[in-house]
Structure formats: C-alpha cells, structure tokens
Amino acid sequence: MERIYNFSAGPAMLPLPVLEQARDELLNWRDSGMSVMEMSHRGKEYSSIIAQAETDLRELMNIPANYKVLFLQGGATLQFAQIPLNLLGDRSADYVVTGAWSKKALKEAQKVGRAQLAASTEDSLYTRLPAASEIKLSPDAAYLHVCTNETVHGVEMHNLDFLPGSVPIVADMSSHILSRPVDVSKYGLIYGGAQKNIGPAGLTLVIVREDLLGKAPVNLPTMLDYAVQAENGSMLNTPPTYSIYIAGLVFQWLKQQGGLAAIAQTNIAKARLLYETIDASSLYHNPVELSCRSRMNIPFTLNQPDLDNAFIAAAKARDILSIKGHKMVGGMRASIYNAMPMAGVEALVTFMKAFEAENE
Numbered sequence: 001m002e003r004i005y006n007f008s009a010g011p012a013m014l015p016l017p018v019l020e021q022a023r024d025e026l027l028n029w030r031d032s033g034m035s036v037m038e039m040s041h042r043g044k045e046y047s048s049i050i051a052q053a054e055t056d057l058r059e060l061m062n063i064p065a066n067y068k069v070l071f072l073q074g075g076a077t078l079q080f081a082q083i084p085l086n087l088l089g090d091r092s093a094d095y096v097v098t099g100a101w102s103k104k105a106l107k108e109a110q111k112v113g114r115a116q117l118a119a120s121t122e123d124s125l126y127t128r129l130p131a132a133s134e135i136k137l138s139p140d141a142a143y144l145h146v147c148t149n150e151t152v153h154g155v156e157m158h159n160l161d162f163l164p165g166s167v168p169i170v171a172d173m174s175s176h177i178l179s180r181p182v183d184v185s186k187y188g189l190i191y192g193g194a195q196k197n198i199g200p201a202g203l204t205l206v207i208v209r210e211d212l213l214g215k216a217p218v219n220l221p222t223m224l225d226y227a228v229q230a231e232n233g234s235m236l237n238t239p240p241t242y243s244i245y246i247a248g249l250v251f252q253w254l255k256q257q258g259g260l261a262a263i264a265q266t267n268i269a270k271a272r273l274l275y276e277t278i279d280a281s282s283l284y285h286n287p288v289e290l291s292c293r294s295r296m297n298i299p300f301t302l303n304q305p306d307l308d309n310a311f312i313a314a315a316k317a318r319d320i321l322s323i324k325g326h327k328m329v330g331g332m333r334a335s336i337y338n339a340m341p342m343a344g345v346e347a348l349v350t351f352m353k354a355f356e357a358e359n360e
C-alpha cells in the first residue's frame, strides 16, 4: 500500500526508515528474542536503549551537562501544571500568551500557583508576537513562560531577542522541537509532547537546568517531582518504554540527516514553498506577520469558505490528508514537521494551484 501525505498537527508522520526499522525489530530486538515492548525497563537491553536515546538527544541539541533530560508521561498538558508546581517555590510566574497553547498553559498554572499574564496578542487574533515594550514582568517572577511555536495559530519565535534576559525562560516547544538548532543554555526549561516532532504519543520530554530543581513543596506527589525523576533516571516507575525506543530511532535518523542544522535547511525550504504558494494566490490566505510565521504549522483560509469541504475532499483524492484547520482558526492547516518530505509539500502546492485554477 502507498503511504499518504499526512498533514496532521499530531500525532503526526514519522520518518519511514524509523517505521521500517521498528517493523524489522518488532518481534526480536537485536537477538534478544523479545520485542522492546516485552522488555523489563530495568534489564540490560532496555537500559542501553534509553541511555543511547539520551546520548543522541544531548548530541543533537548540544545540551549542556548542567541540564537534566527527563522522559516523562502526561503530555505537554501535564507540564502546564507540573512546571509551576516544581519551579515556583513561594514566587509567581509570568506568561506571554501568543496563541491557544500558551493561553491554556497560563490558565492551568493559575490553578496550582500564582501566575500572571505578562503580555498577550489576543487582540491581534494571535497573528504576531509582542514587542519587548509590551511585556510586563512581575518583580518576583520565578520564570517567564512562552510557547515558541503556537501549533494552532502558526506563530513561531525565530529568536528570543524581544524577551527580557533577567528571568529563566520556560518554553513549550512541543511542535517545533528538533526542527532547528536552539541554544539550550538560553532556557531554564524546555518541554514538549513527543507526538508532533519526536515520536509516538505517550512520551513527554523535559530538559531542565539543574539549579532550578529542589523547590518543590514537600506534599508534591512523588511522580510529579522533577528532582526525584532526575535522581531515578526517569525510572521512578515504568517509563513509556516503546515510545522512548521509537524516539531514539528518530534521534538516530536525525543524526543521519546531518543533525538539526541540516534538517532546519530542509524545513526552511518546505515552509518557503508553501508560503510562496499561499502569498502568490488570490484564493488562499495566511494572516500571520512575516517575521513570526511558523515553519511547522501553516494555517491558511480560502477566501470562499464554501469551498472548504470541496478542497478537503479533492485533497484526499490525491492522498493529502488531515489538512482541515483547527476550529479556532478555520480553513486549513498544513503541519509539515521533520518527517514530512519535500515531495509531500510539493504534492500539496501542486494540488493547491490546480484547485485554485479549477475554481476561478
């Protein structure tokens, strides 16, 4: 069977060589006589799998030694609460709201601690980033939270220059982690659910600077305590073993592609092709300011919304799937993570041009 081009925001496409390797190793991982799914997480085989995954991730992202890498569960959504529970101490936190996900993060933080809105672009319908002058910090902030790629609204922070440097930055990178090099040392904590650009659902990645740990209240449930998770190598209980294994294969695939600088070049080329097609057309429209358009999640509307369903059906006939936009924004959204090949974006823009020509 032919594989389709899956433009889903997540769970999303995985690299084909990763799926093929997982298939080949499914019943018998490297002469162990078992599937990775059947292994004790404390056995020597699995210990080597998780250790290799961490080593490869550290190499890919150039993670400094004073950062812990945690393989957790509960998705980015649990992090919305777990972050303030671990980092606040008796202080508050500041949140920059640039779309649906950072708005949720703030709301959840306010359930478990003191968190305030430092800036919001909601009045611009989340089509831009705030200027430095719009960001109002509170004097006792333990951290400043941002979402560096807003998956629903298609707004990406291409640099951190507009953010104050005085307080640790906590970043939700769920939908663009590993899509480009980042300077980890500029962040206090980086987190993301795996199912967009890392691997299968069920795994949540947290990268945290060691000195930020140790502020959790004594009554914090043990499972939620980063320091305890770090002490136990993310194995306080059974980790999501198979998801970590697949993520490890993705890390190796990324290294074979030439690492994050190389994959970023491909991602830039893919995004450019799609934005150029949108901007050159009179049918399609993307509302985001040029300087903060996402390379990963590209929403676009049709200026005749009554054509939406016909567009989706015609796309499907060309093996282009999961292109329908989020209900908050409407229209379409093409998520083009690392695993979406250039050929998929080319197929999409060829189809978009043909559809526009037919509907003039």
Ligand SMILES: *Cc1c(COP(=O)(O)O)cnc(C)c1O
Residues within 6 Å of the ligand: 010, 074, 075, 076, 077, 078, 101, 147, 149, 150, 151, 172, 173, 174, 175, 192, 193, 194, 196
């Ligand atoms: C998908 C997403 C989330 C939620 O992730 P879960 O793993 O489903 O909890 C949070 N933040 C961003 C930016 C996302 O794209």
